[in-house]
Amino acid sequence: MIQKREALEIPSALNQLNELKAQFQGKTPAIFLDYDGCLTPIVQRPEMAVLTDDMRLALQELATVTKVAVVSGRDRQNVAELVQLDNLYYAGSHGFDITGPGGMASEPGGAKAALSALDKADTMLQEKLRQVEGSQVERKRYAIAVHYRNVADDQVETVRKAVDEVLDSMPELKIGLGKKIYELKPNIDWHKGKAVMWLMEELGLSKGNYIPLYIGDDITDEDAFVELQGQGIGILVGEHDDKTAATYRLESVDEVRVFLEDLTDTIKKINHG
Known part of the structure; x- marks a missing residue:
């Protein structure tokens, strides 16, 4: 049974570090993180x-x-260029496009079939939202992000209406919600949580010697928190507009960094224990 609570009801990962680490039970945590809102504000x-x-x-x-993987809604190439580290794994487009050390490159989830629908939707949205000041239609390989952070409050409904009209005409796509963003994604049962479990399997981490730990800040990260309940640890950064399935929280990007530094020391001790 999935448990969801208000963000402020769950304990701080830093305040409850010993309790959190006790859940490792001698296993090495494999770390999965979102980019925006977790690694940068x-x-x-x-x-x-x-x-x-x-x-x-x-x-x-x-x-x-x-093992460390950045799991982002951004294009995989974009997030890899921002992080600039070749010893990490990168899962872009919510896990539809994954690369990593040793030449790993895979596109699990079957999103290629939706590329032509995304091309068409991109053209339609650019046309519909051309007059809405502050709106931004960002085409990614396997998604279209419609940003409304800089749109006047009385125009947000216009943006949502345009998105709904496009989706109504294109059953190949579905909506994803985020912070001040509507996202059009392939209408396929694949998300960040499935990408995490795919990586755990693919990298041979599912054999009992690793435990997955996921850090995210957005509604799209809830798929990973739900997937990990009972078999891993979910940590929410800040809060979003909904209840969360995460077990711990961190307040800010600075707290994420402190937590990661502590994890490095802890894992060194596990590995040499």
Whole structure:
């Protein structure tokens, strides 16, 4: 049974570090993280979300002691270019496009079939929203993000209506919700949670010696938190507009960095224990 609670009801991962680590039970945590809102603060425009040197170093150090994957709604190539570390795994487009060390490259989930529908939807949305000031239609390989963070409140309904009209005409696509964003995605049963479990299997981490730990901030990360209930650990950063299936929380990107640095030390002790 899936448990969901208000974000403020769940304990802080930093305040309850010993309790959290007790759940490892001698297993090494494999780390999965969202990019925006976890590794960098949410910003007005996606291209402004730049990783700090301190955060990059924390990720690099962590990846020397365990498997680390960035699981993002961004295009895989885009998030890899932002992180700039070749010892990490990258799952872009909510896990439809995955690469990693040793030449790993896969597109699980079967999204290729929806590419022509995404092309058509992109053209339609650009046309419908051309007059809506502040709106941004961002085409990714396997999704279209319609940003309304900079749209006047009385125009948000116009944006939603345009998205609904396009979706009504295209059964190959479905909506995904995020922070000030509507996303059009392939209408396929695949999401961040399934991508995490695919990676656990693919990397040979499902044999009992690893435990998955997922850090995310958005409604799209809830799929991963739900998937991990009972078999891993979910940590919500900040809060979003809904209840969460995560078990712990962190307040900010700074707290994420502190937590990752501590994890590196903990895993070194597990590995040498």
